Amino acid sequence: MTSEPYLLTPGPLTTSLRTRQSMLRDWGSWDVDFNTLTGRVRERLLQIVHGAGTHECVPMQGSGTFSVEGAIGTLVPRTGHVLVPQNGAYCQRIARICRVLGRKLTTIDYPEDTQVAAADVERALASDPSITHVALVHCETSTGILNPLPQIAQVVARHGKGLIVDAMSSFGALEIDARNTPFDAVVAASGKCLEGPPGMGFVIARRGALERSEGNCHSLALDLYDQWVYMEKTTQWRYTPPTHVVAAFDSAISQYLEEGGLPARGARYAHNCRTLIAGMARLGLRSFLPAAIQAPIIVTFYAPDTPHYSFKSFYDAVKAHGYVLYPGKLTTLETFRVGCMGQLGERGIAGAIDAVGKVLAQLQARPEPAREARERQ
Numbered sequence: 205m206t207s208e209p210y211l212l213t214p215g216p217l218t219t220s221l222r223t224r225q226s227m228l229r230d231w232g233s234w235d236v237d238f239n240t241l242t243g244r245v246r247e248r249l250l251q252i253v254h255g256a257g258t259h260e261c262v263p264m265q266g267s268g269t270f271s272v273e274g275a276i277g278t279l280v281p282r283t284g285h286v287l288v289p290q291n292g293a294y295c296q297r298i299a300r301i302c303r304v305l306g307r308k309l310t311t312i313d314y315p316e317d318t319q320v321a322a323a324d325v326e327r328a329l330a331s332d333p334s335i336t337h338v339a340l341v342h343c344e345t346s347t348g349i350l351n352p353l354p355q356i357a358q359v360v361a362r363h364g365k366g367l368i369v370d371a372m373s374s375f376g377a378l379e380i381d382a383r384n385t386p387f388d389a390v391v392a393a394s395g396k397c398l399e400g401p402p403g404m405g406f407v408i409a410r411r412g413a414l415e416r417s418e419g420n421c422h423s424l425a426l427d428l429y430d431q432w433v434y435m436e437k438t439t440q441w442r443y444t445p446p447t448h449v450v451a452a453f454d455s456a457i458s459q460y461l462e463e464g465g466l467p468a469r470g471a472r473y474a475h476n477c478r479t480l481i482a483g484m485a486r487l488g489l490r491s492f493l494p495a496a497i498q499a500p501i502i503v504t505f506y507a508p509d510t511p512h513y514s515f516k517s518f519y520d521a522v523k524a525h526g527y528v529l530y531p532g533k534l535t536t537l538e539t540f541r542v543g544c545m546g547q548l549g550e551r552g553i554a555g556a557i558d559a560v561g562k563v564l565a566q567l568q569a570r571p572e573p574a575r576e577a578r579e580r581q
């Protein structure tokens with residue numbers, strides 16, 4: 205193995221050498237070359253969702269959550285009311301943001317293996333006209349479940365409400381088309397499916413919604429309206445930009461387009477996901493979600509059924525073979541997660557399955573006095 209393991213995680217993830225090399229240069233934030241680069245990043249992000257002319261791309265410093273909080277705080281008026289259908293930890297985070305910001309909140313609660321249903325959103329909107337916005341997580345990264353964005357977007361639009369989509373772990377790999385999927389905002393970040401380094405997020409906002417959002421935000425630094433107006437006026441970021449991250453993200457987007465854009469990225473992840481689930485099944489490891497609702501981004505697996513299993517030692521052993529796993533995020537079941545994204549080297553996902561296989565063999569080779577007793581129960 206190399207001394208640096210591959211990251212089987214949903215961001216930060218393993219980036220290409222070219223992406224990393226583009227960070228070996230310093231940029232002045234006032235410099236026209238850097239601001240040209242920022243402009244190009246914004247324009248190309250907008251094109252990924254076919255939003256040119258109707259939407260605006262507003263970048264934001266920080267991790268993805270900063271942009272989600274910025275989008276809710278800026279686009280939902282202080283008297284607004286947000287409906288959050290929740291089937292995982294990132295939905296819960298949005299609900300928490302609403303509580304912290306003092307935006308009125310209603311949730312629809314699902315088990316973690318159940319998709320959000322457009323019909324439930326429809327019912328909630330019909331029964332409470334005071335709801336102004338729906339906030340949806342597209343791919344709920346805590347399990348890997350895909351929520352039906354196109355159907356929900358139609359329902360929300362029919363009711364004349366605003367839709368804010370956390371597309372953090374789907375943007376660039378799963379289709380979101382602003383021409384036929386109405387939304388007020390789609391939020392994502394540099395270090396996920398576009399395979400840049402972490403450090404900046406961005407909000408693709410409908411221009412009308414953004415124009416009407418002046419003064420809504422509770423926060424100075426996270427005010428997307430201010431960031432947008434300043435950037436339009438000066439081409440610069442309002443406060444110090446993460447220059448190296450922006451430059452590397454620009455390079456990552458170039459590589460994304462060279463690879464074939466969304467269809468190619470989506471196909472690569474889908475192939476990784478199928479290979480992963482099939483390979484792990486051969487090792488006796490079952491995935492948590494049925495294939496029909498599994499997004500090809502990250503897969504939750506039940507922990508190996510061996511008596512001495514602990515995630516920590518499993519993680520350490522797989523890491524020693526060159527791959528970094530991700531802990532599970534389910535409250536009641538022992539699970540772990542494997543990401544399908546990033547630059548996984550020549551052997552790709554097969555190398556990861558091999559590593560897990562070797563570790564399982566080691567675990568199972570240990571004496572297991574407890575197993576027989578357990579199986580008799």
Ligand SMILES: *Cc1c(COP(=O)(O)O)cnc(C)c1O
Binds near residue numbers: 270294341371372
């Ligand atoms: C990664 C991610 C986020 C943002 O998390 P950060 O830790 O702030 O980068 C938000 N929502 C989803 C669905 C994600 O996958």
